[in-house]
Amino acid sequence: MVIDDDIPFQTSPQKVSRSLYGDISLFVLLALVGCFMAMPLLFVISNAFKPINEILQFPPKFFVRNPTLDNFTDLYYLLQGSWVPATRYLFNTMFIAVLGTAGHVVIASLAAYPLAKRKFPGRGFLFTVVVLSLMFSATVTQITNYMTMSWLGMLDTHWAVIVPAIGSSLGLYLMKQFMEQVPDALIEAAEIDGCSEFRIFWNIIMPVVKPAWLTLIIFSFQGLWGAGGAAGSMYIYSEQLKTIDYALGQILAGGIVRIGPSMAAQLLLLLVPITIFTLSQSSVIQTMSTSGMKD
Known part of the structure; x- marks a missing residue:
């Protein structure tokens, strides 16, 4: 029997043997894990009403027995009685979160592209520094960031929060790891067609790594949305520049009598990050179109 080397050897596809009992067991297990992970969110929603x-x-009940909107009404009147309008606090929060997230994604992507796809002296050393920087928490770098912002004259401005967020190393690491999976053949073909470096980055690399920068948007936005309290006390001093998170913390610091509005505030602060994640979920879980391609 002669085997032609030009004809690839083909094997019959392997069928996964899984019983109906196994499928049901897996579904039940995943459902239980999903319910367990959703319990904190359900508890926050229940407490708000x-x-x-x-x-x-005591002991606390998980679900609400007599739902009411009084907590939201009390929170509204507390915000209306503040010196700075609540809309101003909300604008400050959105400004910091949106601008910081956009800047972080753009700068991280631009820096990750040469690290992943271009060879130059010191590339390995730079990436090692990026990886080592991930070991330090935000608490460790607070004093350094404060001194840097003071030297730059950015204290008591929104830039004192935005600039450190833009320079975070997490986005650079994430984008670099994803860009390394893009086949070099795509870049070489674009260079042969006469594409500029920026066009290759914007029209080829960025669409391919879309799941990466969408995931980065979620992480960055959530971090900046919830950073108002720390930022308001450390970097920003003017009341009209503070964020909604800091304002709610100050208003609800009145003790146990304001525990109801505090529960409503927690739910409101969760709505925006949850909405961002819900809108981006379908894109984040997509598999990259070139994930199986090799040079």
Whole structure:
């Protein structure tokens, strides 16, 4: 029997043997894990609609018995009575979150492209520095960031929060790892067609690594949206420049009598990050079109 080397050897596809009992067991297990992970969110939603007597009940009840909107009404009146309008606090938060996220994604992508696809002296050393910087938490670098912002004259401005967020090393590491999976053949073909370096980056690399920068948007936005309290106390001093998170923290620091509005505030602060994640979820979980391509 002669085997022609030009004809690739073909094997019959392997069928996964899984019983109906196994499928049901897997579904039940995933459902239980999903319910367990959703419990904190459900508890926050339930607490936002509880009257104060149910919030203070011990042992606490997971679900609300007599739902009410009094917590949201009280929170509204507390915000209306503040010196700075609540819309100003909200604008400051959105300005910091949107601009910081956009800047972080753009700068991280631009820096990751040469690290992933271009060879130059010191590339390995630079990436090692990036990886080592991931070991330090935000608490460790707070003093350094404060001194840097002071030297740059950015204290008591929104840029004191935006600039450190733009320079975060997490986005650079994430984008670099994804860009390394893009086949060099795509870049070489674009160079042969006469594409400029920026066009290769913008029209070829960025669409391919779309799941990466969408995931980075979620992480960066969530971090900046919830950074208002720390930023308001460390970098920003003017009341009209502070964020909604800091404002709510100050208003609700009145003690146990304001525990109901605090529960409503927690739910409102969660709505925006959850909405961003929900809108981007379908794109984040997509598999890159070139994930199986090799040079």
